[in-house]
Amino acid sequence: MEKITAGTLIRDVVERYPATVGAFARHGLPCTGCHLAAAETVAQGAAAHGIAVGPLLEDLNRVAEGGEAGAGPAAPPRPPGKLEREGIRRVVAVMSGKGGVGKSLVTGLCAVSTRRAGMATGILDGDITGPSIPKMFGLDNGAARQGEVPATSRSGIRIASMNLLLEADDQPVIWRGPMVSGALRQFFTDLDWGRLDYLWVDLPPGTSDAPLTALQSLPLDGVVVVGSPQALASMVVRKAINLVREMGVPILGVVENMSYMELPGGGRAEPFGPSRAYDLVLAAGAPLLAQLPLDPGVAAACDAGVIENYRSASAEELEKNLLKVLGEKE
Ligand SMILES: Nc1ncnc2c1ncn2[C@@H]1O[C@H](COP(=O)(O)OP(=O)(O)OP(=O)(O)O)[C@@H](O)[C@H]1O
Ligand SMILES: [Mg+2]
Structure with missing residues (x-):
């Protein structure tokens, strides 16, 4: 796994490791899908939302690893696609x-x-x-x-x-x-x-x-x-x-x-x-x-x-x- 750093673009993080959306959100950065995420690094996103970047990165890397290994119990749920609705x-x-x-x-x-x-x-x-x-x-x-x-x-x-x-x-x-x-x-x-x-x-x-x-x-x-x-x-x-x-x-x-x-x-x-x-x-x-x-x-x-x-x-x-x-x- 390639380590997520402060300079990684938020969009790249969530594209590579979809499970990180929940981790971003828990740290107070729920807008990973917005257009800014395409241009903003993890450090910039954290600064814009007043979030400490260290613990965020730790969590992101942990979740990314867990995601690859098949989501351990502490990992947030895989970001879901829209559910089907019939009727x-x-x-x-x-x-x-x-x-x-x-x-x-x-x-x-x-x-x-x-x-x-x-x-x-x-x-x-x-x-x-x-x-x-x-x-x-x-x-x-x-x-x-x-x-x-x-x-x-x-x-x-x-x-x-x-x-x-x-x-x-x-x-x-x-x-x-x-x-x-x-x-x-x-x-x-x-x-x-x-x-x-x-x-x-x-x-x-x-x-x-x-x-x-x-x-x-x-x-x-x-x-x-x-x-x-x-x-x-x-x-x-x-x-x-x-x-x-x-x-x-x-x-x-x-x-x-x-x-x-x-x-x-x-x-x-x-x-x-x-x-x-x-x-x-x-x-x-x-x-x-x-x-x-x-x-x-x-x-x-x-x-x-x-x-x-x-x-x-x-x-x-x-x-x-x-x-x-x-x-x-x-
Ligand atoms: N306009 C109102 N007049 C009188 N009582 C009200 C009014 N609105 C809500 N209540 C009462 O206040 C309490 C809280 O309301 P309610 O459970 O709808 O809030 P809630 O936002 O869903 O709360 P929670 O965050 O706990 O889910 C209930 O006992 C409800 O009956
Ligand atoms: Mg309620």
């Missing part, structure tokens, strides 16, 4: 870059929207380390023990989640990034989803292996980005947006969650600061689908497993705008 018309992921901003809620609401519009809908709960989708739809752990078929919600949404495979829903899942990515791919390819108009993918938070692999390998038609006023202030959402951009996946729309709160006596409060929906739209270059208020009703519906019955003005707004950007409705 699934569109795959859309929901992403935030930050935990707890309502990504799963928005995934749930998007799925409910396409289902209400009469379309065959599924959800792939990619948030393997903290899945909340099944609970939202009132599915318990026994529901998906059939093995190869996703569970089905009351309104007929097909749902696959790691949580449904666990013994108890409070059982922790401590998996390394590559395993999470592998499971995600497997859920996509090995389950019998049947014919679907929409498969919604609830991506794990962050810009680590799992969302990266999903973006790279799931045949995504687009991404919906979720932010809260607070999350937007902290840059992480913007980082996630940049990642999606670098991967060349279109951002279909943005949702600002927890934007405001209706006060009992009328008027609104902004517990997480003033809305940043405008910033979100500018950063994503995509339309605002909805501003969802902090609503105890939605939290209660999620907890009770009846998200399919939840209705509110802002959820209707989301539904209307979503179907519009998806081209399902005028």
Whole structure:
């Protein structure tokens, strides 16, 4: 094996050793496929992203060797080609870059929207380390023990989640990034989803292996980005947006969650600061689908497993705008 040095072009590294894409990404350099990689050396790429070049090179060489030897257990997964999809018309992921901003809620609401519009809908709960989708739809752990078929919600949404495979829903899942990515791919390819108009993918938070692999390998038609006023202030959402951009996946729309709160006596409060929906739209270059208020009703519906019955003005707004950007409705 020819050693990778600081002067090697990033493009040459990833062409020769495709498994290094994951290593680059783990070090904070997810853009190995962008046009700059063709002209940039490892040292230049590291400098541009403020990354220490020494540990990066060590890791790259280790992965390159492991790749040749047939990928040892510590090696990241081989960068996947796009997975085949049969019978699934569109795959859309929901992403935030930050935990707890309502990504799963928005995934749930998007799925409910396409289902209400009469379309065959599924959800792939990619948030393997903290899945909340099944609970939202009132599915318990026994529901998906059939093995190869996703569970089905009351309104007929097909749902696959790691949580449904666990013994108890409070059982922790401590998996390394590559395993999470592998499971995600497997859920996509090995389950019998049947014919679907929409498969919604609830991506794990962050810009680590799992969302990266999903973006790279799931045949995504687009991404919906979720932010809260607070999350937007902290840059992480913007980082996630940049990642999606670098991967060349279109951002279909943005949702600002927890934007405001209706006060009992009328008027609104902004517990997480003033809305940043405008910033979100500018950063994503995509339309605002909805501003969802902090609503105890939605939290209660999620907890009770009846998200399919939840209705509110802002959820209707989301539904209307979503179907519009998806081209399902005028
Ligand atoms: N607009 C809202 N009003 C009230 N509660 C909300 C709202 N959005 C989300 N929640 C609640 O906040 C919690 C976190 O939301 P959710 O699980 O959708 O976030 P997430 O981004 O998927 O989090 P994680 O990163 O852990 O996956 C949930 O209990 C959810 O019911
Ligand atoms: Mg979640």
